[in-house]
Amino acid sequence: MSTATAPARSHRRPGGGPLRRHAGALLGLAAWATGLFFFLPVAWMVLTSFHSEPDAATNPPAITAHLTLDGYREFFGTSTGTSPWPALANSATAAVASTALVLALAIPAAYALSIKPVRKWSDVLFFFLSTKMLPAVAGLLPIYLAAKNIGLLDNIWLMTVLYTAMNLPIAVWMMRSFLAEIPVSILEAAAIDGAGLLTVFRKIITPIAAPGIAATSLICFIFSWNEMLFARVLTGIRSTTAPVFLTGFVTSQGLFLAQVCAAAVAVSLPVLIAGFAAQDRLVQGLSLGAVK
Template sequence: MSTVTAAPVSTAPRPSTPTPPRRRSKRMRHRATSTALTIFTWIVTLGFFFPVAWMVFTAFKTEAAAATRTPTIFTALSLDRFAEVLDRGFGVYLLNSLTASVMSTVIVLLLAIPAAYGLSIRPIIKSTDALFFFISTRFMPIAAAIIPIYLLLQGLGMLDNITALSVLYVGMNLPLAVWMMRSFFSEVPLEIVEAAQIDGANFFTELVRVVLPIVAPGIAAAALICFIFAWNEYFLASLLTSTMARTTPPFLGSFVDGRGQFLAVLSAASTLAVLPVVLAGWLAQKRLVTGLAMGAIK
């Protein structure tokens, strides 16, 4: 009886297939493009960040060192400029800006949320016309309406009043907030709202307990933008306030007068003025990132 002997199986590693030159060159081009894009992004980021960093650095200099034609890097640093800013009553202006910005932002959200809800999830008749009306209020420059506003506030005895300034900021930011909140509410799946209605939820429960938790990142984004716009507003605060309701932006402009530009003190005041906005952005950064890609069903 004949036996068949199996051929031995070779365990030697097979030679690797060489990468085609075309694929290799494509990978190299992709890597080079990615590296160049990363470098370009860092250059642009540093270009935007450098003026802010230089402002903070100048705040610690003396006026003589800050006013030199050739920028000085190695110089004596101190906190004297910040003390000088605080001695000029910066805290009062900062408090006025904080009051006007927070008050106007809260009122804007209280008005924009139901308005945007009615224009998206429960659309009203001719909602497009209502949206156009909201955004049309921003077409006219504020300089064209400053005289009627001034005369109206003068007749009401509300010039140099922080409440009147807050109301004007509400009118300035409300159209933008409505448009933003409408886009956020439009991302809410109607199936979730209909399920809540089937379960017997009334309008208040439907809005507060079902919809608002979903659009919370969008609310944070709209609130931060309205707060920044109110905080940085200069035109109305400069013309409609004088002493009692003066805010931070006009106060910063007082450091440039006929005697010259006090760059070190101005940089110190600007550094203190920008801190609340930076802090608000840092606290809301997660909400802001999430608000860019909203949606309840993933």
């Protein structure tokens, strides 16, 4: 009579072996080291902005040097008479207005390409993506000549239209991926109850896709706020933007490092504040659809 031998059971701890735990710890340390590697230049810029120009120009830099607000005083024009507020207002106007226009155009387009797909919708998406393949400098001269002929040079609304056109393709791609995650059954139930398209947008699509809308709007705002190539060529005195204003600190007398760092910190604050304000929505939007 043969006896069946039961297979031996392996008793493994849920946490894995020592090798796996050490690998997890090493990955954690690597993540922290990578984060510090990218954070240190920012921290160094902030610290340098509170130094005087002689201390900021020393080599090696003086970490324990006396802290001062002279760089910020220079930036805000209390000693030079050059105020950054018009440039900051122009950047805010162009960034906010273009982001609003992008969302107003991208959400209906993404709805047509995801929830109510049109014929050859993949070709439409490829067309949107192909508009980003042309280098920006290649279209600079035609845009400059067109703006000159119609009298729109040094006009902030021209920059608003350009930023809208530049950010619209990526916004359509992002919003389509977000709207594609909305269950069609919810929309069909709303249609059976007699809800119109505007009601569906206002009460169903917008609340569900709010994280994606926040992520898209923040990215478009950052791209518009940081753009400098077209602003440098197409704007002048009245419509200069904040990135162009920063270049004014590089003069024939040299690079004023403390002033540049103070200006960079001040110009970066609106983007940082917007990012922290929309942090929860941004994380939800960027991870939307990642886990089924």
